[in-house]
Every structure is written in structure tokens, then in C-alpha cells.
Amino acid sequence: MVSKQASRLSAAAPAIAVAHFRAEADPYHPTGNPGGYINLGTAENRLVWDLLAPKLTGARPLTARDTRYAPLYGSARLRGELASFLGRTMGVPIDSENIVVVAGATAALDIIATTLCDPGEAIVVPAPYYGAFDVDLAGRSECRLIPAPLSASDSFWLTGTALDRTLDQARNDGVVVRAVALTSPSNPVGQVFPEQSLREVLQVAAAHDVDVISDEIYANSVFGPQRFTSMATLAQSALPAERVHLIWGFAKDFGLPGFKAGLLHTTNPDVRGAARELAYFAPLSTDTQAVLADLLADPDWVDAFLAESRRRLGASYAAATAVLDSFSITYAPAQAGFSIWVDLSPWLAESTFDAEWRLWRRMYDSIRVSILPGAAFSCPEPGWFRLCHTTDAGLVQEALTRVGRLLTHPAVGARP
Numbered sequence: 001m002v003s004k005q006a007s008r009l010s011a012a013a014p015a016i017a018v019a020h021f022r023a024e025a026d027p028y029h030p031t032g033n034p035g036g037y038i039n040l041g042t043a044e045n046r047l048v049w050d051l052l053a054p055k056l057t058g059a060r061p062l063t064a065r066d067t068r069y070a071p072l073y074g075s076a077r078l079r080g081e082l083a084s085f086l087g088r089t090m091g092v093p094i095d096s097e098n099i100v101v102v103a104g105a106t107a108a109l110d111i112i113a114t115t116l117c118d119p120g121e122a123i124v125v126p127a128p129y130y131g132a133f134d135v136d137l138a139g140r141s142e143c144r145l146i147p148a149p150l151s152a153s154d155s156f157w158l159t160g161t162a163l164d165r166t167l168d169q170a171r172n173d174g175v176v177v178r179a180v181a182l183t184s185p186s187n188p189v190g191q192v193f194p195e196q197s198l199r200e201v202l203q204v205a206a207a208h209d210v211d212v213i214s215d216e217i218y219a220n221s222v223f224g225p226q227r228f229t230s231m232a233t234l235a236q237s238a239l240p241a242e243r244v245h246l247i248w249g250f251a252k253d254f255g256l257p258g259f260k261a262g263l264l265h266t267t268n269p270d271v272r273g274a275a276r277e278l279a280y281f282a283p284l285s286t287d288t289q290a291v292l293a294d295l296l297a298d299p300d301w302v303d304a305f306l307a308e309s310r311r312r313l314g315a316s317y318a319a320a321t322a323v324l325d326s327f328s329i330t331y332a333p334a335q336a337g338f339s340i341w342v343d344l345s346p347w348l349a350e351s352t353f354d355a356e357w358r359l360w361r362r363m364y365d366s367i368r369v370s371i372l373p374g375a376a377f378s379c380p381e382p383g384w385f386r387l388c389h390t391t392d393a394g395l396v397q398e399a400l401t402r403v404g405r406l407l408t409h410p411a412v413g414a415r416p
């Protein structure tokens with residue numbers, strides 16, 4: 001017998017996580033397990049372990065300090081290193097006092113939503129959006145997410161108009177909206193927003209008197225020509241800086257999702273105070289904090305690592321899109337992140353989310369390729385899928401060739 005709230009929260013496990021664990025439990029191997037899944041559903045960067053290994057696998061004797069309680073919102077040393085790192089890569093001075101370190105960006109999202117919203121209040125999110133927002137922002141806080149639909153014909157480009165319209169509608173419906181939340185660079189689409197687009201978001205937020213939550217977990221995973229701009233550099237010009245809250249973590253830019261290390265940055269003293277208290281429920285282990293502080297303490301290594309990671313991301317994206325091109329599968333152009341947002345709508349039996357789900361099921365069952373359907377990202381139109389390319393190039397080639405053959409010659413798509 002479990003409580004109602006435990007039942008509610010356990011039923012809310014994100015589709016992304018469910019698909020990940022199922023596919024990973026039965027992984028494809030050309031000889032050892034040819035019938036297993038190729039998992040292109042999970043946004044992990046598996047291309048950089050060789051760069052990380054020399055830093056992380058050497059003998060590192062624990063000290064007594066590493067085994068004790070650190071401040072539950074992050075040790076002064078890690079927050080100091082993070083302030084220098086984020087300041088350097090995001091181009092804005094960061095005060096370590098404004099950083100709250102927790103066990104993953106997921107926990108940081110949960111904390112900011114719980115801090116800003118009471119149950120029943122709302123956060124507006126441009127859609128398609130990172131699917132786990134449904135759980136991370138709304139699960140424990142019990143706020144509602146209201147999608148602001150972006151247009152497929154414009155490759156789901158972020159516009160202030162879409163946000164403005166949704167915020168107007170929410171007000172007319174009597175809903176109290178506390179914030180706009182977005183991913184920048186965007187996940188799932190992989191866009192890097194120029195200053196002008198971000199300014200529009202801040203202006204709309206100011207006009208509607210709401211905060212902005214900017215999830216910048218892919219800030220250093222940009223491989224295209226558009227330079228990344230952090231919301232933190234623009235805050236104050238359009239919206240008081242205290243109303244802009246950043247999320248970041250080591251999962252993406254450092255290829256360390258298993259460390260579950262993330263942070264909230266806020267200059268609002270009340271929000272920061274509450275977030276420090278809520279960090280009590282999701283602190284990062286003292287030992288992991290020490291490992292990460294050591295990593296950041298070598299800025300030359302960090303810069304070289306990030307540069308090489310970006311180069312590999314670009315090469316991986318180019319190789320994956322070349323396979324898609326060869327099957328005339330179109331996609332929204334990406335400049336950042338680990339995924340490609342592909343348009344499989346021409347292959348839906350009809351233009352519905354039901355048909356999208358059936359196509360997803362066919363790929364999952366008959367060719368054993370795990371990618372994620374647009375519905376998991378609240379995509380406003382059916383037929384879009386997110387596939388992640390940042391794993392072994394041979395596996396990506398194999399998976400995308402299977403997808404291409406299934407779509408273009410369905411009879412060939414029989415299970416290998």
C-alpha cells in the first residue's frame with residue numbers, strides 16, 4: 001500500500017527514461033546479441049570517454065574530508081570552480097554564492113519549479129520541449145505546464161509571439177503563470193538562439209510579469225557557427241536579473257550523466273535561500289563534488305576537452321545526417337546538442353499522434369531501433385522524432401540505415 005502521492009509520482013516516470021532502461025537492458029551487438037536494441041533514444045555523449053578517462057580513472061586517494069557532509073547546496077570549493085568555469089564559458093561574471101549545486105539538473109529543475117510555483121499555478125514552455133520537464137518541473141511542485149506551440153513550417157523556431165499568445169490565453173483562462181521555461185540551446189531541436197530571440201523571450205516575460213527558467217545544460221555543446229548566448233548575459237536589459245534562473249549540469253557538456261551533478265544559478269536572494277533549503281533533499285555526494293572540483297581546476301584541460309568534444313559532436317552530426325540525406329529523410333537543422341529532430345510525417349499512415357505511436361512501435365519492435373516520438377516532447381504536430389547520434393558511429397550508421405530501409409522499402413524492415 002503506497003500513498004496517493006507516491007502513486008502519482010511513480011506513474012509520472014518520463015517516457016524518455018522508460019525507453020532508455022528497456023533498450024539498455026537488451027543492447028544490440030553484431031555477433032553477441034544481433035536481435036538487441038540500438039538505443040538512439042538517450043541523450044548521452046558517448047564520444048568523449050577516452051578524453052575523460054585519464055582525468056577520472058587515475059588513483060585518487062580519498063581524504064577524510066571527502067567522506068563527510070559538505071554544505072548540502074555545494075562545497076565552497078566546487079561552487080568557486082563552477083563560478084569561474086561558467087563565467088568564462090558563458091561570458092558573464094558569476095558569483096559562487098548564487099550557485100546551488102544538487103544531484104543533477106533534474107533536481108535543480110524540480111527545485112526552481114517548487115520554489116516559484118504553488119500547486120495549480122503554471123509554467124509556459126515553448127513546444128516541442130524536453131519531455132522530462134513534465135515530471136521535473138511539474139511532478140513534485142504540482143504546477144501545470146502550458147505548451148506554447150511553435151510552428152513546424154518554421155522548424156519550430158522560438159518566437160516571442162508564440163509565448164505572448166499562450167501567456168495571454170492563460171491570463172484569460174484565469175491561470176496564474178509564474179514562469180516561462182526553455183532549453184537554450186534547445187532540446188530536442190538543437191537550435192542555438194541568437195541574442196534577438198532570447199531578448200524577445202525576456203521582453204514577453206517582463207510584459208507578463210513572469211520569471212524565466214533557462215536550462216542551458218547544452219551551453220558548451222555547440223558545434224555550429226551560431227555563438228551561444230546565455231540568458232544571464234542579457235538579463236537586466238529586458239527583465240530584472242533576479243527573475244532569470246539558470247540550470248546547468250555536467251551530464252551533457254562533460255559527458256558525465258551518471259555523476260548526476262547539476263546546479264541552479266539565481267541572483268534572487270529569496271529564491272536562492274529557498275533553493276538552498278530544498279537542496280537538502282537532493283545533495284550531490286561530497287566525493288563527487290571533490291572529483292568535479294578537481295576537473296574544473298584545470299582550465300586548460302577543460303577548454304581543450306570542450307573544443308575536442310564540440311569537434312566530435314559536429315563530425316557525428318554530419319555523419320548521421322549524411323545517412324538521413326541518402327534516404328531523403330528531412331530534419332530541422334541543428335547546431336548543438338546530441339540529437340536530430342527528424343520529420344517522419346510523410347511515413348505516417350495518417351496525420352495523428354496515434355499513427356506516430358504506431359510508427360514508433362514498428363521501429364522499436366521490427367528493426368529494434370529506439371528513437372523517441374515527438375509526442376514525448378509535446379510536439380504540436382505528429383510525425384517528428386528525436387534521435388541521438390552521439391554514440392559509436394557504426395551503430396548509428398546501422399540504426400539509421402535500418403530506419404531508412406524500413407521507411408523506403410517497408411518489406412525490408414523485417415527484424416534482423
Ligand SMILES: Cc1ncc(COP(=O)(O)O)c(C=O)c1O
Pocket residue numbers: 043103104105106107130183187215217249250251257260261262
Ligand atoms: C535540457 C535538459 N535538462 C536536464 C536534463 C537532465 O540532466 P541531469 O541528468 O543532470 O539530471 C537533461 C537530460 O537529458 C536535459 O536534456
